[in-house]
Amino acid sequence: MPGQQLTKTDDLSAAFDRRNADWYIDKLVQVLVFIGGISAIIFVIAIFAFVTKEGFGFILDRFDLQEFFTSPYWYPSDEDAPEYGILALIAGTASVTGLAMLVAIPFSLGTAVFIAEFASGKTREGLKVLVELLAAIPSVVWGFIGLSIMNPIIIDVFDVPVGLNVLNAGIILGLMAAPIMTSIAEDALKAVPDRYREAAEAMGATRWQVIYKTVLPAAKNGLLGAVLLGVGRGFGETMAVLMATGHSVNIPGSVFDSVRALTATIAAELGETAVGSDHYQVLFTIGIFLFLITFVINLTADLIVRGIRKG
Amino acid sequence: MFETSELNVHNQRVQRLYRTLFLMMTLLLIIPVLLILGTLIVKGGSVISIDFLFTSPTDGMTAGGLFPALFGTVWLVAVALLISVPLGIAAAIYLSEYAGENWFTRIINLAIINLAGVPSIVHALFGVGAFVLFFKFGTSILAASLTLAIMTLPVVIVATRESLTAVPHAFREACWNMGATRWQTIRRVVLPNAVSGILTGVILEVSRTSGETAPIMFTGAVFFTPFLPQSVFDQTMAMSLHLFVVSTQVPGVPEDLPYGVALVLIAMVLIMNSVSIAFRMYLRGKKKW
Numbered sequence: 001m002p003g004q005q006l007t008k009t010d011d012l013s014a015a016f017d018r019r020n021a022d023w024y025i026d027k028l029v030q031v032l033v034f035i036g037g038i039s040a041i042i043f044v045i046a047i048f049a050f051v052t053k054e055g056f057g058f059i060l061d062r063f064d065l066q067e068f069f070t071s072p073y074w075y076p077s078d079e080d081a082p083e084y085g086i087l088a089l090i091a092g093t094a095s096v097t098g099l100a101m102l103v104a105i106p107f108s109l110g111t112a113v114f115i116a117e118f119a120s121g122k123t124r125e126g127l128k129v130l131v132e133l134l135a136a137i138p139s140v141v142w143g144f145i146g147l148s149i150m151n152p153i154i155i156d157v158f159d160v161p162v163g164l165n166v167l168n169a170g171i172i173l174g175l176m177a178a179p180i181m182t183s184i185a186e187d188a189l190k191a192v193p194d195r196y197r198e199a200a201e202a203m204g205a206t207r208w209q210v211i212y213k214t215v216l217p218a219a220k221n222g223l224l225g226a227v228l229l230g231v232g233r234g235f236g237e238t239m240a241v242l243m244a245t246g247h248s249v250n251i252p253g254s255v256f257d258s259v260r261a262l263t264a265t266i267a268a269e270l271g272e273t274a275v276g277s278d279h280y281q282v283l284f285t286i287g288i289f290l291f292l293i294t295f296v297i298n299l300t301a302d303l304i305v306r307g308i309r310k311g
Numbered sequence: 312m313f314e315t316s317e318l319n320v321h322n323q324r325v326q327r328l329y330r331t332l333f334l335m336m337t338l339l340l341i342i343p344v345l346l347i348l349g350t351l352i353v354k355g356g357s358v359i360s361i362d363f364l365f366t367s368p369t370d371g372m373t374a375g376g377l378f379p380a381l382f383g384t385v386w387l388v389a390v391a392l393l394i395s396v397p398l399g400i401a402a403a404i405y406l407s408e409y410a411g412e413n414w415f416t417r418i419i420n421l422a423i424i425n426l427a428g429v430p431s432i433v434h435a436l437f438g439v440g441a442f443v444l445f446f447k448f449g450t451s452i453l454a455a456s457l458t459l460a461i462m463t464l465p466v467v468i469v470a471t472r473e474s475l476t477a478v479p480h481a482f483r484e485a486c487w488n489m490g491a492t493r494w495q496t497i498r499r500v501v502l503p504n505a506v507s508g509i510l511t512g513v514i515l516e517v518s519r520t521s522g523e524t525a526p527i528m529f530t531g532a533v534f535f536t537p538f539l540p541q542s543v544f545d546q547t548m549a550m551s552l553h554l555f556v557v558s559t560q561v562p563g564v565p566e567d568l569p570y571g572v573a574l575v576l577i578a579m580v581l582i583m584n585s586v587s588i589a590f591r592m593y594l595r596g597k598k599k600w
Binding site: 026037041053239283290291295301302 | 322323325326329330332333334336337339340341343344347350351397398399400401402403404405406408409410418419420421422423424425426428429430431432433434435436437439440441444445461464465468492493494495497518519521522523524525528529551552554555558559566569570573576577580581584585588
């Protein structure tokens with residue numbers, strides 16, 4: 001009996017087979033858009049693979065984990081005894097990013113709170129547009145601003161000989177990262193359901209009490225995600241820090257010291273190296289390091305932000 | 312019954328205080344940037360003229376205009392768009408119309424976030440390793456535009472996906488019930504309703520692409536070339552790199568010249584972004600559902 005049933009279904013499906021041209025086009029498109037869909041994954045893997053491929057020779061032959069991360073001496077083009085320590089470069093990147101976050105976190109979160117909770121109507125729309133436009137200013141323009149506008153201001157105000165330093169790059173990077181952090185933070189505040197605010201207001205809370213006791217705790221993860229993405233952005237920024245830090249290898253003792261960042265080192269030196277040389281390969285090794293760090297930062301930010309969506 | 316109590320007065324005062332505090336923070340963030348932009352406009356405005364836009368640099372780049380850089384940026388952006396727009400739209404169609412809510416889709420989303428978050432200089436290293444050396448395109452517009460396209464792909468994907476998911480599901484169901492295939496539904500119903508949103512994303516992409524510097528530094532853009540590019544295998548000058556070059560690499564540049572270059576670059580980017588924003592607001596006002 002079961003066998004007979006099966007034949008019947010087969011006959012039926014043959015009779016109702018609608019696989020005409022449209023059906024095949026549909027399947028073809030499905031394959032094409034799937035390729036588009038997985039392209040992002042392919043590219044991320046390809047970026048890691050190709051950067052590793054170029055930098056791998058150095059990791060195999062010359063790489064000394066301890067020297068690489070703990071030596072402050074970066075003399076890659078020394079003919080007799082080149083030294084490849086990136087500690088000073090890490091210190092440069094970290095000091096600039098740290099100062100930038102000191103500038104950007106309070107102001108961007110404050111602006112986000114103002115836009116999302118205090119402002120209304122035209123003011124809110126206007127501020128949102130302004131923030132979006134500020135986020136669009138290219139990094140090379142920010143670098144130029146650091147170089148030609150901030151530099152003389154810092155020399156005048158603080159009476160220091162050089163205005164291209166941690167302070168300059170930190171402020172520039174902070175101003176750069178703030179608009180992006182503001183819009184992500186504002187999204188996080190907007191994601192808090194209005195019924196939370198209504199419930200708190202019904203209990204007699206003032207606007208500030210509503211924000212401080214209800215909205216901010218509810219948006220905590222989203223705000224943390226915004227901060228992390230800002231850190232990632234600061235860490236990976238290249239042109240602005242290349243132009244505004246002063247670009248000298250240094251472990252900074254104060255904000256008025258010039259430093260050099262990891263990203264800027266690659267940008268400044270890759271053009272001068274011979275393909276396949278140790279110096280060329282070590283720059284790619286720094287690239288692998290940068291890739292991995294930003295990967296971890298982005299992954300963490302994503303996990304934190306997704307945490308609230310579930311809860 | 313509704314007399315203003317002392318507590319209420321106190322609360323209102325505190326409320327006003329906080330509002331002012333946060334307004335100050337907002338203004339402290341925005342006003343310095345506006346002052347900086349104002350300086351750029353004043354100093355750069357004196358340099359900009361028709362000649363500045365349409366002549367080549369002369370006297371070792373210390374005089375003349377920026378036409379080759381402007382022309383090169385148009386090339387770079389156009390070729391990058393030819394690659395990233397179809398790919399980005401395909402990816403967005405997949406994510407919005409086909410993908411289910413599962414681990415695989417999460418990985419794709421994570422990859423998109425990462426693609427946007429990888430430092431621009433790492434994209435440059437990738438471009439050198441993959442397109443310049445491995446695929447042997449050399450330093451060319453093609454290699455630079457491919458690098459730019461991959462870097463800015465998330466912009467197209469995110470904007471397109473947003474406008475596709477904004478098309479109500481009922482539209483699709485109605486179309487399926489008429490016996491249309493998935494693709495027919497997408498082509499005849501979903502895409503026409505989302506096309507303006509996609510266009511907004513494409514304009515944003517143009518703006519992002521034209522401002523990037525690091526990814527093109529070693530893949531196709533050069534400090535100076537007397538020739539305008541003839542094909543995608545030529546090298547070219549570019550606006551963003553030109554600003555870097557005249558402000559750091561060339562001695563004896565008059566002080567105001569880089570301001571002019573910066574102003575042209577920033578005007579390009581901000582005008583495109585404003586168009587995109589205005590377009591989006593117009594669409595929001597027109598929306599029928």
